Amino acid sequence: MSHNILITGASGYLGGSLLASWNQANLPPYQKLYALVRNEEQAKAVKELYGAEPVQIDLNNESDIKQAIISRDINIVYWMISASEIRVPRIMIQALADVKKRTGTDAHFLFTSGAKVLSSHTGSPNDRPLLDTDPGLYELQRTADGPQPFLNTGARTNAEVIDIAESYGVRSYIFVPCIVYGRGEGFGNPISIQTVAIVRAAKRMQRMYTVDDSSASWPVCHLSDNTALFLDILRAILSGQIPNYGKNGFYLAASGSVKWHDLFGAMAKTLVKRGVIHDESLTQADDAALEQMAPVLQGVKSFVPAEIGGHCTLTAVNGHAIGWKAKYPPEHIFELAEEEVDWVLAHS
Ligand SMILES: NC(=O)c1ccc[n+]([C@@H]2O[C@H](COP(=O)([O-])OP(=O)(O)OC[C@H]3O[C@@H](n4cnc5c(N)ncnc54)[C@H](OP(=O)(O)O)[C@@H]3O)[C@@H](O)[C@H]2O)c1
Structure with missing residues (x-):
């Protein structure tokens, strides 16, 4: 079977x-690896560094997207661009269905979302571990109605991806990264999202602020473990296994969780050493502090609590069925905190 x-x-x-x-x-074995790029420099990088065939697609043009996938008989797509985009994923799924029909080979669409859409921000339960195999996840996503409207939309996007893929006979996988840390290994963006937000907010305020009480925790994952799950799903597909998909296809890579306050504490130590903040204590953010932090984050005061906090009890189970296991325990993020802070300071 060729992929x-x-x-x-x-x-x-x-x-x-x-x-x-x-x-x-x-x-x-597989037939060919393609990488979506936006310019010549990226095209050269993916070709020379990874041996991938670069593909430029005008994502505003439906027929360009379809043609790019159909003409190359692409039957596996990893979407790793935006967790709130549904237009392009829908078109790609339609094109995958076309390839499946013509070649008779199963087609797969992996959609990268984020753990935020399965957290307190979208009203997901956090009084118990929420397994990524929980049969209720799809319904939680479809009906998400938490305090963060943007993330509720992201949750419903996951449900939509599942529905669209199911209706076209394409297997979907919803990958929900958590706090991913570690040096980026690609040729482009070297830094993550959440640890970056913590550093930027602290730098802006010259203090470490928290938006939660000390019980709030979030799953964490070293970048290499996160990448390993992306690869294990692919490995399972290429070897003819049937990894859980559709409404049962939520995948989290995480070895466990840490408390936000402990993470802030670990990162604050380095920020003090580097003179970015002056003491390691945590201050509860009030309205004025949220207002001041917003411009160095995504710019919206009401969204700051979703960028540097929240409760998420999502727990990785699905990947274990296909042989995935994290190498690093959750506490590893504390060991690497100094390096992470320096890396973020150097690149943001
Ligand atoms: N990093 C994390 O810890 C984390 C956690 C949870 C969820 N996620 C989600 O995972 C996804 C990927 O995250 P990331 O950290 O890898 O993000 P990133 O470093 O910002 O990468 C985004 C990628 O998407 C490309 N892109 C953006 N707009 C595009 C467009 N219109 N057409 C084609 N390509 C486009 C970018 O290309 P250019 O370089 O050309 O801009 C870049 O390659 C995102 O949806 C993010 O929300 C990430």
Whole structure:
């Protein structure tokens, strides 16, 4: 059975790191690896560094997207661009269905979302571990109605991806990264999201602020473990296994969780050493502090609590069925905090 794979977000933190691990991953045979790029420089990088065939697609043009996938018989797409985009994923799924119909080979669409959409921010339960195999996740996503409207939309996007893929006979996988830390390994963006937000907010305020009480925790994952799950799903597909998909296809990579306050404490130590803040204590953010932090984050005061806090009890189980296991325990993020802070300070 031949597989042609398209990786998007090739210059991103997650997508670039996935490509950087590709040649050591010892994947089962496949026909061709393609990488979506936006310019000549990226095209050269994916070709020379990873041996991927660059593909430029005008994502505003439906027929361009379809043609790009159909003409290359692409039957596996990893979407790693935006967790709130549904227009392009819908078109890609339609094109995958076309390839499936013509070639008779199963088609797969992996959509990268985020753990935020399965947290207190979207009204997901957090009084118990929420397994990524929980049969209720799809319904939680479809009906998400938490305090963060943007993330509720992201949750419903996941449900939509599942519905669209199911209606076209394409297998969907919803990958929900948590706090991913570690040096980016690709040629493009070297830094993550949440640890970056913590550093930026502290730098702006010259203090470490918290938006939660000390009980709030979040799953964490070293970048290499996160990449390993992307690869294990692919490995399972290429070797003819049937990894859980559709309404049962939520995948989290995480070895466990840490308390936000402990993470802030670990990162504050380095920020003090580097003179970015003056003491390690945590201050509860009030309205004025949220207002001041917003411009160095995504710019919206009401969204700051979703960028540097929240409760998430999502727990990784699904990946274990296909052989995935994290190498690093959750506390590893504390050991690496100094390096992470320095890396973020150097690159943001
Ligand atoms: N990093 C994390 O810890 C984390 C956690 C949870 C969820 N996620 C989600 O995972 C996804 C990837 O995250 P990331 O950290 O890898 O993000 P990133 O470093 O910002 O990478 C985004 C990638 O998407 C590409 N891209 C953006 N807009 C595009 C467009 N219109 N057409 C084609 N390509 C486009 C970028 O290309 P250019 O370089 O050309 O801009 C880049 O390759 C995002 O949806 C993010 O929300 C990430």
